[in-house]
Amino acid sequence: MAGIPNRLIPIKSPALPLAPTDYARQYIDQVNNISRIFYKQIDNLTNALLSNTGGRFFGMPYGSFYDTSTQNVASTTTAYVVSIASTQDNNSVSLATNQISFEFPGIYNVHFSMQLQNTVDTVQDVDIWLRKSGTDIANSNNKFGLAPRKSVGEPFNLTASADLIVEMAGGDYLELVWRSSNTGTGIVAYGANTSPTRPAIPSVSVTVTFVSAIPA
Secondary structure: OOOOOOOOOOOOOOOOOOOOOOOOHHHHHHHHHHHHHHHHHHHHHHHHHHOOOOHHHOOOOEEEEEEOOOEEOOOOOOOEEOOOOEEEEEEEEEEEOOEEEEOOOEEEEEEEEEEEEEOOOOOEEEEEEEEEOOEEOOOOOEEEEEOOOOEOOEOEEEEEEEEEEEEEOOOOEEEEEEEEOOOOEEEOOEOOEOOOOEOOEOOEEEEEEEEEOOOO
């Protein structure tokens, strides 16, 4: 998707020319023209921020990503990066090799949703957390308890989701990471179904929305 269509450009006070010793019409016209341009910039910025028409043209950074593969753990003592393979829609937030990258610095809301499955007869736990540019984010972990399977061939399913606010610098990237207490658990997708007709369910969905600039 193209870059941000409209940005709020900071306005700087114009540098007015020095006044001549004697009255000069050319000087007055020059000052008036500079002032007119400056006040026009103020009007544009004010309308963009406060009017009921300007705000809808803003293009804030955002991203919507998903995966349709089944994911399992090979070891209960290893942390695994969650597979995220596809982009639904995005603007200045991109996806490459399971990493969500940020073009612009800011405060972002990150929401994830995963379809967890337990195929064993005992209660199991799955942890899911965020990793920023290779380092785990403190206090970002979420633990989800999975009930035993319903019966042989009928696993227990749970949608695990959470929202987290993160501060990202330009060029930073995020990864989702998970671990499970049993190799019989997994992150699974479901195809479209009928009676009634209903859409497919991705195994992983992640949305990223811009919240605020980083406070000075």
